[in-house]
Amino acid sequence: MLFSNPQSNSWLVNKLLKLKQVVFPLIKLRLQNGETARFWSDNWTPFGDLHTHLSGTNSRLGIPLHATVASLYRNGTWSLPPARSEAQIELYVYLTTVELNSSQDYYEWEINGQVQTTYRTGRLYDYLCALKPDVVWYDAVWISRAIPRHSFHTWLVIQDRLPTRDRLLKWGLQLEGRCLLCNSNPESRDHLFFSCNYSYDLWAMVARRLQLVPYRHWPITIQQLIALPPPASQRILTRLAWQATLYWLWTERNTRLHTQMFRSVDQIFKLLDRQLKNKLQSFRDTNPTRSSIMMQSWFRFG
Known part of the structure; x- marks a missing residue:
């Protein structure tokens, strides 16, 4: 044979x-x-x-x-x-x-x-x-028309699979355990999102645009994003902005680790703001009404 x-x-x-x-x-x-x-x-x-x-x-x-x-x-x-x-x-x-x-x-x-x-x-x-029931946070992660790398990164964050320093220490690596963003507390998933003063300041700026109350505690933030009320356009906008915040905070953390370059919260927010604006404009071809509503919501309090 x-x-x-x-x-x-x-x-x-x-x-x-x-x-x-x-x-x-x-x-x-x-x-x-x-x-x-x-x-x-x-x-x-x-x-x-x-x-x-x-x-x-x-x-x-x-x-x-x-x-x-x-x-x-x-x-x-x-x-x-x-x-x-x-x-x-x-x-x-x-x-x-x-x-x-x-x-x-x-x-x-x-x-x-x-x-x-x-x-x-x-x-x-x-x-x-085999099919399994959706997890409670499914809708907060896998958003229609999301930025794919943001959704995947959010999934890693929720699963606590990012190589944060607390996890690397558990694996036996010899390294400094302090947070790369605030340089004061031990780095962990829950600290980075958003117990850290640096990350909380960024999230607070984003939440202010969304008319959302920012929380420092990860479990409360997750529950907040899961239970967002209508309308759908505001719910999508909030989750897109939240995912972008997670992504840019982790990007800044890695930039500091590998290149020793440090950016302020305002600089990161400008990058996030530009990316989100481009994403919202991309909705215009298929749903111009939703695109306009989301753009107005994002910039109303800017």
């Missing part, structure tokens, strides 16, 4: 072979002439892997390993050994409904009983990982 020797295969091929049992149910062979349909190794019946269904791991019931379905069908009848188990009877009953023709066999993707006309990574991911 092709790729049968693990030692001669590449690492990638061996990894794919290990996924065979996971992928097997998704690749359905649609039986036509049966000439390319392998009796034992293709997924051509409702019973899945016939080795398992017929207990054929140690005994192939007289059917060769590489036998095709067509090779077992002669003159309109099936040439198969007598049934000795309920599983064989089930297969033979199914075969009474099968008639081979002159068309070519073909494969289809089938996920949860639905044929897929195109391959979609997202749908396959949902199948493999």
Whole structure:
């Protein structure tokens, strides 16, 4: 069999072979002439892997390993050994409904009983990982028309997966543990957003534009962003600005770490303000009314 020797295969091929049992149910062979349909190794019946269904791991019931379905069908009848188990009877009953023709066999993707006309990574991911209920902070992170890197960064922040200094110290790295923004308190996710005086000053400037009460405590801030009231345009604007604040604070933190360059809160706010303005203007092509409302809201108290 092709790729049968693990030692001669590449690492990638061996990894794919290990996924065979996971992928097997998704690749359905649609039986036509049966000439390319392998009796034992293709997924051509409702019973899945016939080795398992017929207990054929140690005994192939007289059917060769590489036998095709067509090779077992002669003159309109099936040439198969007598049934000795309920599983064989089930297969033979199914075969009474099968008639081979002159068309070519073909494969289809089938996920949860639905044929897929195109391959979609997202749908396959949902199948493999199983659907789970949305987390409570989902709407605050994955915003429609958001800046992708901001949303991803926010997801990292909420999951507490940023390499903050408290985490690096836990990993055993020898380094200074103080916050790079205020240089006074230990650096952690909750400190950076927004217990730190520097970060809180920036968030307060942004919140003032949004007519929002700024909080220093991370859990309270998260609850605030989750429970934002209507209208939708103001809710989207607030979450966009909040994500931008998280992103620019982390950018400033890394800039200080790697280049020893320090910017004031006002300088960071100007960068954030310009980026947010450009993003709001990009809505104009698809939703000019919403774009205007959000722009007015952002600059009303500027």
